[in-house]
Amino acid sequence: MNAPNIEYGMLGPILIILGAALIGVLIEAFVSRKYRYVLQVGTSFAAVALAFLQLFLIRHTSSKAAVGSMSIDGAAIVLQGSVLIFGFLGLLLIAERGFQSFTAQAAAIPGSNEEQKALVSGLQQTEVFPLTLFAISGAMLFPAANDLLTLFVSLEVLSLPLYLMAGLSQRRRLLSQEAALKYFLLGAFASAFFLFGSAFIYGQAGSTTFDGIRKSIVESGGSDQFLLVGLALLTVGLLFKVSAAPFHAWTPDVYQGSPTPITAFMAAVTKVAAFGAAIRIYYFAVGGLVWSWRPILIAISIATMAIGTVIAIAQKDVKRVLAYSAIAHSGFLLTGIIALSKDGLNATLIYLFTYGFTTIGTFAILTLVRDSGGEVSDLNRWVGLGKRSPLVAATFTLFLLGLAGIPLTSGFVGKFAIFSAAYKSGNISVVVAGVLASAIAAFFYIRIIVMMYFSDPVEDGTSVVIPSKVTVAAIAICAVATLVMGIYPQPVISAINSLAFFAG
Amino acid sequence: MSLGTSSTLVYLIAIPLFSSAFLLLAGRALDRIGHLIGTAASASSFIVALFELNKMLGRDGESRGVTQHLFTWINVGSFQVDATLLLDQLSICFVLLITGVGTLIHIYSISYMSHDIDRRRFFAFLNLFIAAMLLLVLGNSYLNLYVGWEGVGLASYLLIGFWNQKPTYATAAKKAFVANRVGDVGLSLAVMIAFVQFGSVTFEGVAKGIEAGSASSTALNAMGAAILLAAVGKSAQFPLQAWLGDAMAGPTPVSALIHAATMVTAGVYLISRSHFVFDNAPTAQLLVVIVGAITLLFGAVIGMAKDDIKKALAASTMSQIGYMILATGLGPAGYAFAMMHLLTHGFFKAGMFLGAGSVMHGMNDEVDMRKYGALRKVMPITFATFGLGYLAIIGVPPFAGFYSKDKIIETAFNAGGSKGIILGCITLLGAVITAFYMTRVMLMTFFGTKRWDSAAHPHESPWLMTIPMILLSIGSITTGFIFSNGDRLKNFLAPVVDQHHHEHEAELLAPMVVSGLALLAVAIGISIAIAKYGRKTIPASAPTDVTIWTKIARRDLLQDDFNENVFMRPGQSITRVLAYLDKRVVDGAVSGVGAMTLRLAGDLRKTQTGYVRSYALLILLGTVAVLTAILVVTL
Structure with a gap:
């Protein structure tokens, strides 16, 4: 028996990140505490840069890899590139040491003497860096997987570190640990559906590769119950990850409980990875079943937009508002899948790329508004921020306008691309719902802007801390990207359009 | 009609835009001369407009329009939007009104706002408004217009709420914003319809498409209705008129410039600009007439009862714009007269607002x-x-x-x-x-x-x-x-x-x-x-x-009561019910009310009332729904 041929060059970007993650584990175990932080940061950024370089070198690749279980094609490369960029921005936020977001010792019981001791002695574990790298590698595998089993493994590689990272918050430990546990339990629940669905599909198609499933649908005509049940369960697993209604319930709790840099990372990277995988499945593997899945996705998309936008209005916590906003954006993104066209693929990738910057920027600003007890996410305490810190408020306003999709921000370009793709494919109902939802959504984004600018600040100890260069860099990159891709998006659009294809 | 090209149109917008950015970024250092820079920027733009008028009059009637291509803005797949400016006979009227009256109001504001410590910021916003309004009337497509449309919305929002010490002022700003968003939905729908029906969102492309008969009359009527909705929101027409009176909370020069002479007339511009749609959409055109007729009486009646001088003038503006909208609904005969009334109204109403301010x-x-x-x-x-x-x-x-x-x-x-x-x-x-x-x-x-x-x-x-x-x-x-x-x-x-x-x-x-x-x-x-x-x-x-x-x-013919009871209250209730359902009912269904007492984790727990088991149940129910649906749809 011959050993299978592995295309190391094509898998290079993922392998670099995985390797660096392993090195990170070793650093955490063996290097003296003094040098750990510097080494971890150095390793992480070097790995991301190297991986990006390798990805750039193979950008014109379009073929299956690792015995057909991966598909390294234009779409995968765009998505992996997005993951790396957002991973880099997330790492910048995680590397912030001017103020502390992470618990010193994750294993310590909240409120215990052990924890106190760790805090006082300034002991700070840095296992968050290798965990982030593991999550990035999973997120890069996810949209390139071309086989249900690879997809499942990468889903877990992405999710397991995230479950842990959600529990690392320094302040409000209980809330954070609760979020982590919730995320883990529900994630496991959804994974089970995913796996169950894969089994059903395998039962009918006799193959777990996307090419095999595709072929089997053509041959069988696609009306087999096993296939449909499998598809439905698979859909549940994927929609859980993108937080589409009614599988969204975990999102606000987890977003709120996680340390904010992790929320930022998770919001951008998970969304790219999960939508990347979803679009490959719906477009490539089960494109032949479009008449079965499209009506369901339309209903879910509309429900997701409605729930995300309407409930966001009633929220009083900035992080929860943004969580519901993330849910609404999942609804908008689903319209790109519904379109099932080259335009839809382009638009989804463009949307994901623009959304990631804006959302990371938004959460990054959130880390800056603090009082003695840590971050202040109560909306009522953000009043008058425009008077206290005009620059921070203005940047936050830019991000919110971007999320709202106001013209001249990148959000508008993404929304326009995705809605016109859906409209052209004839799915007018989702577009009408999307336009209406955007209008409602604008209301709660604007409400935050109103609170920041149109009220006087209250003296309650809330202040904006001056961050170190890493956070400033992350915010600046996100702000520039949001603005530039709003005013002159063409280079990005052209690049994505020319790359976005699936290897047949 | 043939269109020439020009390379100078961009200065009309660029001058006030850069001035605005400069004034905002320069900070307190420019407090002493900021108002002069702002006024000079507006005046320069007016001078450029006069040059453009002079050049335009030098060409003969059919070839007076000129365009300037700036850059390709969005190009997704088969769909391209250019950032192109178009100056023709219709837009030059507006450009001269905006920059001319705008400059006079800048001058007036130097004195009117002289005691305000934030005068520089005020002028920055005024310049921003001028730039956005010029973009609105100079865009050659519905999408470019939309950018300006949002821009004037933002600027007016900032200016109405400029004196935000009083909560009522901020409320007024918010109200204006909400009404405008409703209108914006109309405009984005119109853009969508244009794109789908004609594969183009430029005025030229849409006009040609209609002439070639590539749209059904239903589509044209829908597009006309969507455009009308946009106009109704922006121009404070029935039934979205309620915000205009409250918007008077802003400084008086703002009322003169934005809420009398220019921004509120954008709806009239939009309808006149879309004449090719309305001329072929009789139902939508009739709607325009009806809206105009109702508003002109509505505003006039409110005007009779107001003791607040600015609110009386605002009601009058509403009513006069009703006249203009009515005229645009009367077809080719009406557009020119709507424009004429718009221009004369720009002068006398701005003058009266400045008088009221005085x-x-x-x-x-x-x-x-x-x-x-x-x-x-x-x-x-x-x-x-x-x-x-x-x-x-x-x-x-x-x-x-x-x-x-x-x-x-x-x-x-x-x-x-x-x-x-x-x-x-x-x-x-x-x-x-x-x-x-x-x-x-x-x-x-x-x-x-x-x-x-x-x-x-x-x-x-x-x-x-x-x-x-x-x-x-x-x-x-x-x-x-x-x-x-x-x-x-x-x-x-x-x-x-x-x-x-x-x-x-x-x-x-x-x-x-x-x-x-x-x-x-x-x-x-x-x-x-x-x-x-x-x-x-x-x-x-x-x-x-x-x-x-x-x-x-x-009571403004009960417009607020109407909005509150018909839109706001039910909206709030729905929101509350949904939030409640999201948080508690699912939970209650699983564990019963008794389980609620089993709260263990102390106060922090209260911020997260959702139990994992209820979320899991929701996922399970969702899965059953998806399964059932996919089988029902297919089999």
Whole structure:
């Protein structure tokens, strides 16, 4: 028996990140505490840069890899590139040491003497860096997987570190640990559906590769119950990850409980990875079943937009508002899948790329508004921020306008691309719902802007801390990207359009 | 019509835009000269506009439009949007109005805002508004227009809420924003329909597509209705009119510029610009007429009951824009007259708002007309300029409003059949009420007895404020004659809005008869007002023993009550119910009420009421739903 041929060059970007993650584990175990932080940061950024370089070198690749279980094609490369960029921005936020977001010792019981001791002695574990790298590698595998089993493994590689990272918050430990546990339990629940669905599909198609499933649908005509049940369960697993209604319930709790840099990372990277995988499945593997899945996705998309936008209005916590906003954006993104066209693929990738910057920027600003007890996410305490810190408020306003999709921000370009793709494919109902939802959504984004600018600040100890260069860099990159891709998006659009294809 | 190219259009927008950014970024360092930079930017833009006008007049009628391609904005798949500017006969009218009146208001604001520590920021916002408004009228496609449309919304939002110390001001800003968002939904739908039907969102592309017959009449009517919704939101027309009165909370120059002369007329521009849609969408066109007719009466009736001088003027603006919208709904005959009324209104209403600001300036920011009276002696220039604006708005010849309003009334009568008679009578009735409430404003403010507060020491405003008022009042005297003499404006605009040279329809009434009727209407309105307010002393507080009708009119014809009960309350309830369902009911369904007491994790727990098991149940239910649906759909 011959050993299978592995295309190391094509898998290079993922392998670099995985390797660096392993090195990170070793650093955490063996290097003296003094040098750990510097080494971890150095390793992480070097790995991301190297991986990006390798990805750039193979950008014109379009073929299956690792015995057909991966598909390294234009779409995968765009998505992996997005993951790396957002991973880099997330790492910048995680590397912030001017103020502390992470618990010193994750294993310590909240409120215990052990924890106190760790805090006082300034002991700070840095296992968050290798965990982030593991999550990035999973997120890069996810949209390139071309086989249900690879997809499942990468889903877990992405999710397991995230479950842990959600529990690392320094302040409000209980809330954070609760979020982590919730995320883990529900994630496991959804994974089970995913796996169950894969089994059903395998039962009918006799193959777990996307090419095999595709072929089997053509041959069988696609009306087999096993296939449909499998598809439905698979859909549940994927929609859980993108937080589409009614599988969204975990999102606000987890977003709120996680340390904010992790929320930022998770919001951008998970969304790219999960939508990347979803679009490959719906477009490539089960494109032949479009008449079965499209009506369901339309209903879910509309429900997701409605729930995300309407409930966001009633929220009083900035992080929860943004969580519901993330849910609404999942609804908008689903319209790109519904379109099932080259335009839809382009638009989804463009949307994901623009959304990631804006959302990371938004959460990054959130880390800056603090009082003695840590971050202040109560909306009522953000009043008058425009008077206290005009620059921070203005940047936050830019991000919110971007999320709202106001013209001249990148959000508008993404929304326009995705809605016109859906409209052209004839799915007018989702577009009408999307336009209406955007209008409602604008209301709660604007409400935050109103609170920041149109009220006087209250003296309650809330202040904006001056961050170190890493956070400033992350915010600046996100702000520039949001603005530039709003005013002159063409280079990005052209690049994505020319790359976005699936290897047949 | 053929379009030339130009390389100078961009300066119109770039100058105020850069000035705005500069003023905002420069910070406090520019506090002492910021207002001068802002004014200079607006004036420079006006000078560029004059050059452009001069160049345009040098070309012959059919080839006066020019475009400037800036860059390709969005190109997704088969769909491309360019950032291109278009200056033709229609847009130059607006450009001159925006930059001309805008510059005068900048000058006025130097003095009016001189005591405000944030004057530099105010001028930055004014410049931003000018830039956005110019982009709105210069965009060559619905999408470029949309950018400007959002931009003026943002700028007006910032300016209405400029004095945000008082919560009511911020509320007003929010209200304006919400109404505008509703309108924006209309515009984005219109853009979508245009794109799907014609594969283009440029005005040229859509017009060609319609000419080629590539859209059904249903689609055109839908597009027309969507455009009308946008116009209704932006131009404060029925049923989205409620925000305009509240928007008066902003500084008075803002009311003059944004809420009288320019931004609120954007709806009229949008409809005139989309004439090719409405000319082929009779149902949508009829809707336009109905909206215009209702609003012109609605605004006028509210105007009768207002004691706040700015709110009375705002109601009047609403009503006058109703006239313009009505005219645009009357087809090719109406567009030019709508534009004419828009331009003359830009002069006289801006002038009157500046006059109102001047009065407030002298009266410690008092806006209640019941506390005015006999101001003509102490503020002679304000009285004279306001008075000229007054004569113009009620339509006394030879002032500007006479010409423009008269033409609209005439066109309404000639609309044909019973429609013509009804519309003609409505416009005449509007003229009676306009004369009544404007005379009332005049009498209560400038005539009668002093009803001033003891602290008030009214005085004439400084020359920086009076000069713009004088210049605007000259406009209120002359523009009507200039535009209508020899149908000058109509012929100028014809290549854009009336490309097929529609012949005059049969006239129902001779122009002389219409003019006579209009003058009679004015005379009736004035006489009633004098009988009611000129001879009796005016009580210093509003009488309470009034009829139910007056009460309703004072409450803005119940527009807020209507909005609150029909839209806001149910909306809030739905939101609350959904949030409740999301948080608790799912949970309750699983564990019963008793489980709620099993809260273990202390206070922090309260922020997260959701139990994992209830979320899991929700996922399970969702899965069952997806499974059932996929099987039902397919099998």
